[in-house]
Amino acid sequence: MDILLIFVNIVIFLALAPLFEGVIRKLTAKVHSRQGPPVVQPYYDVLKLLGKENLVTGNLGFKMAPVIALASILTAIALIPLGFRENFLTQYADIITIIYLLTLGGVAILLGGLASRNTYGVIGASREMITMIMVEPVLAMSFIMGAVKTRSLGLDSTMYSTLGSGYSWSLALMLLVFIMALQAFVGRQPFDIAEAEQEIMEGAFIEYSGPNLGLFKLYKMLKQMFYAVLFVTIFMPFLKTGFFIADVAIQLVEVLVVIVLIAVLGSTNPRLRIDQAVKYFAVLIFLSLAAVGLSVYGI
Amino acid sequence: MPNIDEVKKRLTDKFKGDITNIDQPVNNRLFVDIKKDKVKEISNEVIAMGGRYLVSVGYDRLAEEGVLGLIHTFSLDKDSIMMALRTSTPENEPIESITPDIPNAGWSEREYMDLLGMKFKNHPKPKRLIVADDWPADVYPLRKDVPWNLMPPPAENVAYELDKCPEGCTVVPVGPYHPTLHEPAHFSVFVDGETIKGADYRGFMTHRGIEKLCQTQLTYNEIPFVAERICGICGSVHATSYSQAVEQAAGLKISRRAEYIRTIMLEIERVHSHLLWLGIAGHLIGFDTVFMQSWRVREPIMWLGERLTGNRKTYGMIVVGGVRRDITPELKEDILNVINKIEEELLVVKNAVIGDTAIHKRTKGVGRITKEETIKWSLVGPVARARGVDIDARRDNPYAAYDEMKFDVPVFDDCDVWATVLVRIIETFEAIKIIRQCLDKMPNDGPVLTEYLDPLAPGKHGLTCVEAPRGEVVHYLITGKENSPERWRVRAPTYPNLQGVPLMLLNDQFADLPIIIGSIDPCFSCTDRVDVINIKSGEVQKMNRHELEEMSRKYKK
Numbered sequence: 054m055d056i057l058l059i060f061v062n063i064v065i066f067l068a069l070a071p072l073f074e075g076v077i078r079k080l081t082a083k084v085h086s087r088q089g090p091p092v093v094q095p096y097y098d099v100l101k102l103l104g105k106e107n108l109v110t111g112n113l114g115f116k117m118a119p120v121i122a123l124a125s126i127l128t129a130i131a132l133i134p135l136g137f138r139e140n141f142l143t144q145y146a147d148i149i150t151i152i153y154l155l156t157l158g159g160v161a162i163l164l165g166g167l168a169s170r171n172t173y174g175v176i177g178a179s180r181e182m183i184t185m186i187m188v189e190p191v192l193a194m195s196f197i198m199g200a201v202k203t204r205s206l207g208l209d210s211t212m213y214s215t216l217g218s219g220y221s222w223s224l225a226l227m228l229l230v231f232i233m234a235l236q237a238f239v240g241r242q243p244f245d246i247a248e249a250e251q252e253i254m255e256g257a258f259i260e261y262s263g264p265n266l267g268l269f270k271l272y273k274m275l276k277q278m279f280y281a282v283l284f285v286t287i288f289m290p291f292l293k294t295g296f297f298i299a300d301v302a303i304q305l306v307e308v309l310v311v312i313v314l315i316a317v318l319g320s321t322n323p324r325l326r327i328d329q330a331v332k333y334f335a336v337l338i339f340l341s342l343a344a345v346g347l348s349v350y351g352i
Numbered sequence: 353m354p355n356i357d358e359v360k361k362r363l364t365d366k367f368k369g370d371i372t373n374i375d376q377p378v379n380n381r382l383f384v385d386i387k388k389d390k391v392k393e394i395s396n397e398v399i400a401m402g403g404r405y406l407v408s409v410g411y412d413r414l415a416e417e418g419v420l421g422l423i424h425t426f427s428l429d430k431d432s433i434m435m436a437l438r439t440s441t442p443e444n445e446p447i448e449s450i451t452p453d454i455p456n457a458g459w460s461e462r463e464y465m466d467l468l469g470m471k472f473k474n475h476p477k478p479k480r481l482i483v484a485d486d487w488p489a490d491v492y493p494l495r496k497d498v499p500w501n502l503m504p505p506p507a508e509n510v511a512y513e514l515d516k517c518p519e520g521c522t523v524v525p526v527g528p529y530h531p532t533l534h535e536p537a538h539f540s541v542f543v544d545g546e547t548i549k550g551a552d553y554r555g556f557m558t559h560r561g562i563e564k565l566c567q568t569q570l571t572y573n574e575i576p577f578v579a580e581r582i583c584g585i586c587g588s589v590h591a592t593s594y595s596q597a598v599e600q601a602a603g604l605k606i607s608r609r610a611e612y613i614r615t616i617m618l619e620i621e622r623v624h625s626h627l628l629w630l631g632i633a634g635h636l637i638g639f640d641t642v643f644m645q646s647w648r649v650r651e652p653i654m655w656l657g658e659r660l661t662g663n664r665k666t667y668g669m670i671v672v673g674g675v676r677r678d679i680t681p682e683l684k685e686d687i688l689n690v691i692n693k694i695e696e697e698l699l700v701v702k703n704a705v706i707g708d709t710a711i712h713k714r715t716k717g718v719g720r721i722t723k724e725e726t727i728k729w730s731l732v733g734p735v736a737r738a739r740g741v742d743i744d745a746r747r748d749n750p751y752a753a754y755d756e757m758k759f760d761v762p763v764f765d766d767c768d769v770w771a772t773v774l775v776r777i778i779e780t781f782e783a784i785k786i787i788r789q790c791l792d793k794m795p796n797d798g799p800v801l802t803e804y805l806d807p808l809a810p811g812k813h814g815l816t817c818v819e820a821p822r823g824e825v826v827h828y829l830i831t832g833k834e835n836s837p838e839r840w841r842v843r844a845p846t847y848p849n850l851q852g853v854p855l856m857l858l859n860d861q862f863a864d865l866p867i868i869i870g871s872i873d874p875c876f877s878c879t880d881r882v883d884v885i886n887i888k889s890g891e892v893q894k895m896n897r898h899e900l901e902e903m904s905r906k907y908k909k
Contacts, residue, residue: 085644172524176546176862242638243710251531251636251866323710324638326863327546 058140059131066130069305070274071095073281073312080316095274102267110169110260118165119261119268125157126275132208135282136301137293139209147206148196155192158276159185162247165269166257177256180327181247184237187334191234194341195227195287198348212286223347228288230341235284235311236318237334239277243322246330281311356382356433359401367394375813378600380749382435383813391424391439392448398426398435404743405454405730406434406817407843409828410464412495414443420468421839422447424457425815425828429748434815436828446471456730456848467494482556485510493564500561500568514540515552524862528557532636532866539853539869546862551854563840571835572598572808576671582842584665585628588614588621589820590827590842591670596751597829597840598672601814607798608753610674615753616687616790617669618818619783620660623694624653625821626780629870630701633773636866637714642705649697656690659683674801684791691784702777715770719856719868722767729852733823733845734779735872737763738771745819756793757786769864769871779821810838820845822872846872 075092082089109116132146132154159181166178199214200206215224237244248256258269285307292303325333360374363384370390375383386394399405403426411421419440427434441447449472451458462481464470469492472478483493486507491498517523527538536557542550562582566575579594580587592614599606627650634642654664660683661667661676669675679687705711723740736743744761746754762778764771814829823845832838849872856868 081640084641086648087644172522176524245638246863249638249863251638252863254531320641322639323634323642323708323714324863325710325713326861328861329713 055139055141058135058138059142062130062133062135062140063127065135065301065305066127066275066278067271070271070278071099073278073308074274076309076312077316077319080313081320084317084320095270099267099271102262102270103264105263105267107263107265109265112168112170114164114168115260116265118161118168119265119272121164122158122161122272123268123275125154125161126272126279129154130275130279133279133282133286134209134212136297136304137213137286137290138297138300143209144207146208148193148200148208148211149206151208152189152193152196155276155279156185156189158272162257162269165261169257169260171259173253173255173259174257176253177247177249177259180249180253181257183327183331184244184247184334187331187338188234188237190338191230191334191341192238194338194345195231198223198227198345199287201345201348212283213290215287215290221348222352223344224288226344226347227341230337230344231284231288232314234334234337235280235315236322237330238280239315240273241277241315241319243325244330245324246327249324277312277315278308281308281315284311355431356380359428359431359433359435362401363394363397366397370394377603377813380433381600381815382433383438383815384435385438388422388439388441388445388447391422391437392450392453394437395424395426395450396453398428398437399454401428402430403428403435404727405456406824406826407828407841407847408457408460408464409436409830409839409841410460410468410470410494411830411839412468413440415496418442420464420470422464422470423828424450425826427749427817429743432749434749434817436813436815438813441470443469444471446473448473449475451475451477454730455728456851459847459851464494466492468492469495480512482559485512493561500564512554514554515550517542518549520544521549526865532869534632539865541857541862541865543862548857548860548862548865551857553850553854555850563842566840567832567837569836572837573672575837575840577668579842580666580668580670583820583844585625586621586820586822587666588617588670589818589825590844592618592752593816593818593825593827594829594840594842595670595672596816596818597814597827598808598831598837599814600816601812601829601831602804602808604673604802604804606674606802607800609795609798610800610802611752612790612794613675613679613800614670615757616679616787616794617660617667617675618752619786619790620653620657620687621667622783622821623691623780623787624650624657624665626776626783627653627694627698629776629821630705630773633867633870636870637711639711642701642711645701645704649694649701652690652693656687659686671801673804674799676801678800679794687787688791691787695781695784698777698780705773705777711773712770714864715768715773715867716766717768717770718860718864719769719871720767720860721852721855723765725855726767726852729855730848731823731852732848733820734772734775735823735849735852737761737775738769739767740765743824745817745824749817751816751818753790753793754786757789759786769867772871776821807835822846823849 072092074095078094079089079092129151132142132151134143162181163178166174196211199211202214202218203210236242258266261269285304289307294300364371367390370387371384373385406425406427409423413419413421419442421440424437449461451461452474458477459481461472461475465478466480466482488504491504521542521544524541524543526541527533528536537555540552541548562578566578570578576591576595579590582590627646631643631646657667658664661669669677721739726736726739726741740763742763747761759782762775764774808831810831810833812831816827818825825845826843828841829837830839853869853872857865860868
């Protein structure tokens with residue numbers, strides 16, 4: 054049964070991630086006073102890309118990058134306790150594993166960007182690297198706060214920390230920081246700096262096309278949904294019923310709320326410059342450290 | 353404040369022997385014939401009197417007089433005078449370059465090196481500007497003995513040599529095709545990390561040789577329609593400026609009603625152009641909501657254009673002697689309704705943009721150049737007005753019905769991209785104000801087209817300007833034989849402004865490059881057709897204009 058839950062995780066993510074992407078595109082279009090593409094458009098996009106000719110630069114890193122990215126996010130997905138039910142793998146993972154896996158996805162983008170040997174790709178990779186370095190501590194801190202509370206690095210206990218201890222000032226602060234960093238986690242405006250179509254034409258992805266680009270697109274959609282699930286599991290655990298299917302359904306509705314938030318934030322902000330973003334992230338890191346500090350004292 | 357007689361006196365006093373003739377066909381135009389040795393000194397003297405360099409005109413008189421003509425034109429904005437310094441030089445004798453003192457003359461002079469084979473002494477950057485890299489070095493396309501449709505064979509392995517990259521910097525190519533540019537042009541940007549340390553420009557990739565084409569193939573009355581196609585966004589300004597130049601050379605006075613209709617068309621064009629720019633600026637800083645909303649606000653004025661002239665854009669309205677269509681009382685009503693609605697909606701967009709601190713972050717302090725540099729480089733339009741330079745051709749050299757209009761010219765001292773945003777938004781409101789005044793005051797009688805039946809005498813000169821949305825357009829016309837101009841020189845506002853871009857880019861972030869280049873509103877044009885291909889059968893169905901319109905109307909609410 055526990056082993057089956059791994060596949061439940063992966064199937065739910067693969068099936069719904071493009072849908073949430075579609076919701077974002079539709080909402081953005083509404084804010085723009087546009088009609089927008091159908092909600093299922095991202096499925097078509099990925100399917101179409103997967104069916105195209107695969108053009109590669111002949112460089113191993115370039116070929117491997119999308120596969121590594123997708124594999125890393127799928128592994129992370131396999132580990133998390135969706136619907137507050139641990140699966141077979143959850144017990145073997147801790148928060149360090151998750152952070153490493155999420156970083157690996159970013160590293161794969163770097164690899165792809167640098168391996169493409171394109172000027173814009175290299176600029177994109179360097180921006181991606183800066184963003185990663187600055188955002189990762191925020192992600193780590195939100196896990197570490199749970200770890201401090203439960204005195205364990207275990208994935209399940211950390212993610213349930215709010216469920217166990219309830220809301221506190223430190224958690225409220227961390228919630229705020231997480232929302233402020235959300236757009237950077239999912240690489241959307243105002244923090245889509247590493248892709249910046251108007252400046253560096255999708256940055257690290259510039260040389261990618263066909264199936265490879267499709268894998269990267271899928272990776273980005275999965276990552277977006279992953280962060281949304283992470284958000285609702287850590288910060289919004291209050292509607293736990295105990296029935297697995299009901300819990301999953303409730304979580305997915307909550308994910309939809311987060312997705313709406315992402316769409317609204319994304320469509321009402323211009324892109325920041327990397328130097329401005331770094332200053333912004335520095336504040337976030339400081340705030341998240343403060344939140345962890347508070348949680349140590351049980352505030 | 354020198355008036356025109358004082359200007360004449362000051363020049364003749366100082367350069368007695370070097371000025372051979374002064375011609376003043378109309379009140380506020382001066383055509384001064386000078387000796388070629390003193391070009392630099394006299395140009396500098398005009399600048400010292402408060403002149404602003406406009407453009408140079410080179411033309412071929414080899415067959416007639418054995419010389420190449422060169423005209424430097426200036427505007428004394430405060431005194432409403434436009435003047436031209438005319439000189440000439442034999443084919444192989446170099447002429448003193450004025451670029452070291454007036455940097456904006458750089459492109460004009462390079463242009464005549466390319467097109468006429470002129471030689472300039474002490475030009476700081478005597479590189480190719482206009483002709484393609486594989487164009488033969490000894491064929492000068494603007495000379496009369498070169499046919500207009502000459503196509504030299506392509507050559508292999510020739511490339512433009514870009515400026516040297518400074519030590520420690522890397523080259524980032526922006527162009528020839530790049531989402532920021534919307535048109536083929538190549539900026540080679542030298543960056544240190546993300547900071548821009550310099551740039552070289554290679555453009556003119558879509559140079560169409562319109563001037564040569566019109567001088568050799570078309571007649572006076574046909575040119576306005578081609579002139580309008582110089583720019584896909586602000587075409588009327590070229591048609592107006594050209595028509596005014598012909599009218600000036602011929603001494604033709606058009607009816608007041610036609611002048612009012614011209615004014616209305618020019619201001620309608622300004623409203624649509626500034627809204628278009630606002631949208632693009634939003635897109636360039638990654639803010640697509642501003643993009644989509646401004647274009648939504650803009651759409652009714654495109655439909656209005658169609659009802660007034662038959663076209664959303666490229667109106668084909670303005671011709672030599674007046675305009676082609678009248679504005680009836682029903683259309684007046686229509687215009688009023690549309691501009692009222694746009695004003696209302698624009699107010700919402702304006703408040704949203706001005707109050708958005710995130711937009712301030714991306715535009716304030718970006719693309720900064722000082723007022724002195726702006727004057728030195730002779731930049732024009734909103735770019736100059738955003739840097740404290742108070743110039744506007746509508747007020748300084750009034751044409752059409754602008755002498756009767758009351759409007760403000762917004763000028764800001766911020767010296768950055770943010771100020772250009774403000775200037776353009778305020779100008780849009782001013783344009784709406786001007787349209788209202790026009791509708792109010794327009795005389796109800798008078799022909800819309802005044803005919804001129806005599807043949808135009810050759811050798812007459814006309815110099816006119818029109819304030820386009822992007823800045824001032826300058827047209828210089830020399831009448832010729834056989835019902836077509838001997839020389840017609842067009843200077844679009846992007847021509848001087850683009851020369852100032854490397855200066856604006858200096859020491860800014862690479863991420864700001866799109867909005868800095870975008871802030872001058874570089875002109876682009878596209879005329880696409882759509883082919884619908886059925887993948888299964890391979891059948892190609894061409895969508896014609898009518899079908900496309902039907903489709904776009906179907907989805908329009």
